Amino acid sequence: MRNIKNIAVCLDLTEMDGILLTYLKRLHDLIPFQNLTLLHLMELEQLPDDISTVIPKLGKSLDQIIENELLETAQEHFPQANGPNINCHIHTNPDVEDFTEYIDSQDYSVIIYGKKTSYMGSGILSAKLVRLSNCNTLFVPEIGLPVFENVTIAIDFSSYTDKIIPIAKRFQETAKSNIHPVSILKIGRQYFPYIKNYQQISKDMEKDTLHKYKKLQKKHDFNPPLSIIKDNEQNIGKLIYTFAVHTSSNLIIVGNKGKNDEGDLLIGSVTEQLISHDKNLPVLIVKK
Numbered sequence: 001m002r003n004i005k006n007i008a009v010c011l012d013l014t015e016m017d018g019i020l021l022t023y024l025k026r027l028h029d030l031i032p033f034q035n036l037t038l039l040h041l042m043e044l045e046q047l048p049d050d051i052s053t054v055i056p057k058l059g060k061s062l063d064q065i066i067e068n069e070l071l072e073t074a075q076e077h078f079p080q081a082n083g084p085n086i087n088c089h090i091h092t093n094p095d096v097e098d099f100t101e102y103i104d105s106q107d108y109s110v111i112i113y114g115k116k117t118s119y120m121g122s123g124i125l126s127a128k129l130v131r132l133s134n135c136n137t138l139f140v141p142e143i144g145l146p147v148f149e150n151v152t153i154a155i156d157f158s159s160y161t162d163k164i165i166p167i168a169k170r171f172q173e174t175a176k177s178n179i180h181p182v183s184i185l186k187i188g189r190q191y192f193p194y195i196k197n198y199q200q201i202s203k204d205m206e207k208d209t210l211h212k213y214k215k216l217q218k219k220h221d222f223n224p225p226l227s228i229i230k231d232n233e234q235n236i237g238k239l240i241y242t243f244a245v246h247t248s249s250n251l252i253i254v255g256n257k258g259k260n261d262e263g264d265l266l267i268g269s270v271t272e273q274l275i276s277h278d279k280n281l282p283v284l285i286v287k288k
Helices: 016-030 049-058 062-077 096-105 124-132 161-174 189-194 198-220 236-246 269-274
Strands: 006-010 035-041 085-091 110-115 137-141 150-154 178-185 227-230 251-255 283-286
Touching: 006 016, 006 124, 016 062, 016 110, 016 137, 035 062, 035 096, 062 085, 085 096, 096 124, 110 124, 124 137, 150 161, 150 236, 161 178, 161 198, 161 251, 161 283, 178 198, 178 236, 198 227, 227 236, 236 251, 236 269, 251 269, 269 283
Parallel strands: 006 035, 006 110, 035 085, 110 137, 150 178, 150 251, 178 227, 251 283
Antiparallel strands: 137 283
């Protein structure tokens, strides 16, 4: 995903569309991408009778009307001279899994979904899609600001860490972002009343984490220092989120799953925590 060429955004004809397109325009200004696809899922299997009688008089099908509306809205945000190539896909099959299969069949570098809390719509569709799709996903809440001055990246030394760091470097190089790597040290403190030298074991674990991180730094030519937080049996997603808030981060980048997540999970437990309804920072979930 280091070379962002094709981006898709899921739109639903609500106020959220403007927020997502404004966010994308700022992202394009800093990290230009070539193609933008507007996606819309028609969730109605059958139109109400009053609408069905009006549509033929308009000379266009409903999906054509929606496509024109979405393209017009997008073109207001992206001037043709410097903007990406914009196209639109209206998915007329209301089945979410079929829509997911279509998304995964395309060569999208990342797909953007809106996360609603107060705007019209429940946000259930985007919550389903982020779990089902294999595409890299950017989850943008209603109050997510299109700013990338500070970016938190979650380091867990899983296979996703090697994918996250090049993305962070891209933000560092092109958007001039300050990158804040953080690793949560799982100590399992509940066992330590029965184990001597707790403090020494904790220091050894921290030393080992820093040693592994130095190897990553050398491998990726990556300079930002690592912050290590001991979990103390707390929610790891909450610790990462709190760290992001304290570092004034505008974006969190996290791997789809951690080292301890089961293979059949759609997304990892930490990722689930970071995109929960009470979190208000954009989250980029790296899946491939």
